[in-house]
Amino acid sequence: MNPFGFLAEHSQLTRRLFIRAGVVAGFGPWTDLPNLEAVVQPNQSTKRAKNEKTGAFPDPYFTKQGDFRDISRGDPLPHTLSEAKKREVGLTRETWQLEVFSDPNHPANIHKQLTKTENSALDFAALLKLGEKHSVRFPKVMTCLNLGCPLGMGLWEGVPLREIVKLTQPKDSLRRLFYHGYHNNDPKQVFRSSLAIGRVWEDPFDLPPVILCYRLNGEWLDSERGGPVRIIVPEDYGFKSVKWISHLYLTNLATANDTYAEQGNDVESPMKTFSATLSLPKEVKVGEKIVATGYAQVGIAGLAKVQVSIESNEFPRQGDDPHFTKAKWVDAQLLKPPENWSSLPGGKIPANTHGFDAMGKPKSWPLRLTNAHWGAILPGLPKGKYTFRCRTIDEKGHAQPGPRPFRNSGHSKIESLVVTVKD
Numbered sequence: 001m002n003p004f005g006f007l008a009e010h011s012q013l014t015r016r017l018f019i020r021a022g023v024v025a026g027f028g029p030w031t032d033l034p035n036l037e038a039v040v041q042p043n044q045s046t047k048r049a050k051n052e053k054t055g056a057f058p059d060p061y062f063t064k065q066g067d068f069r070d071i072s073r074g075d076p077l078p079h080t081l082s083e084a085k086k087r088e089v090g091l092t093r094e095t096w097q098l099e100v101f102s103d104p105n106h107p108a109n110i111h112k113q114l115t116k117t118e119n120s121a122l123d124f125a126a127l128l129k130l131g132e133k134h135s136v137r138f139p140k141v142m143t144c145l146n147l148g149c150p151l152g153m154g155l156w157e158g159v160p161l162r163e164i165v166k167l168t169q170p171k172d173s174l175r176r177l178f179y180h181g182y183h184n185n186d187p188k189q190v191f192r193s194s195l196a197i198g199r200v201w202e203d204p205f206d207l208p209p210v211i212l213c214y215r216l217n218g219e220w221l222d223s224e225r226g227g228p229v230r231i232i233v234p235e236d237y238g239f240k241s242v243k244w245i246s247h248l249y250l251t252n253l254a255t256a257n258d259t260y261a262e263q264g265n266d267v268e269s270p271m272k273t274f275s276a277t278l279s280l281p282k283e284v285k286v287g288e289k290i291v292a293t294g295y296a297q298v299g300i301a302g303l304a305k306v307q308v309s310i311e312s313n314e315f316p317r318q319g320d321d322p323h324f325t326k327a328k329w330v331d332a333q334l335l336k337p338p339e340n341w342s343s344l345p346g347g348k349i350p351a352n353t354h355g356f357d358a359m360g361k362p363k364s365w366p367l368r369l370t371n372a373h374w375g376a377i378l379p380g381l382p383k384g385k386y387t388f389r390c391r392t393i394d395e396k397g398h399a400q401p402g403p404r405p406f407r408n409s410g411h412s413k414i415e416s417l418v419v420t421v422k423d
Ligand SMILES: Nc1nc2c(c(=O)[nH]1)N[C@H]1C(S)=C(S)[C@@H](COP(=O)(O)O)O[C@H]1N2
Pocket: 068, 069, 070, 071, 072, 073, 074, 142, 143, 144, 145, 151, 152, 180, 181, 182, 191, 224, 225, 226, 237, 238, 239, 240, 241, 242, 243, 244
């Protein structure tokens, strides 16, 4: 795990903004902020630093598996077990098995369970076999409901979960799926999550399916990321995407039993749209341009724009305005798609990737359920202290932290950062 991985990726993506900020002279006042893409596009390829060894241009849009931040529970953490122990408990591709039961307390009416005792559990080879016909892949940012920082951007690949449910030949009385992964065979350590069966059968709007995932960015899903197999729920926060998946229960209960529900969270809230600043100088000189960059999580509501504001601390804020709606907000610039996806095998988006066309170009931008990167060049300011903020406006026109302002439905607080302008 590399806690600074995301920052390094982001600064590679936005580097050209910094480079240009130094050489583009004479920006006007706020309302005249130049179109940054227009400014940075010419000669962009010569401005971007090549990887000295490979000669490739950096593409930090997708996160290398080893650079994801890790939210894992368990003592010991399942991914730290020895290879021998992993083989013994089914945490390798050769030994993994998924059992599927009807919930004994609220049984769903199914024709057949997939169990180890009956020798009918699903193994990795059978999962790959299903993948030959049904596999899908889609980009998604892994993000924790309670955190303001993404854990990593992935291109996730696997088999729609409904294909496994179909193997049980369900008849009726099926309303929900409960699932959990390997947790040292200790009931107290189990991390549980659940989904309405309707979401598993059908993909609303243009969403990809819920999958049993075994590949990330073109590689086998590694042990720390939940390999050999984890659940990935495209539109939801990380807690629905259970790692080291080992058990599914088909239930007639209609309510969630997620571990996250016990911790005060809204467990039916899909990913929100919000922005955060990743780079802003603490101090600048009088008149010096200020370059701010950051990222925006493109939640279920999409992303229309990122805006920034800067207010002098000399004048206290007036009135009751907790979400800074009366601040003067100016549009920041969203970065365009990378030209080369060098963190993927062959530098290309593979064929049949959700959200991309046959040429591997994104069908829309920024892509929903991913991270967008933004930058803004602010004009120079007089001496003093200022508060910088950023916010998103989603495709429905809601300003952050709307339309779901409460933290237990997902982090969306507006950041406030202080900049000092000195002689
Ligand atoms: N088995 C298991 N799966 C889990 C967790 C866990 O503790 N155990 N944590 C969840 C939470 S809260 C998050 S945010 C994501 C994080 O995914 P990552 O560790 O791959 O970044 O994993 C989810 N899946």
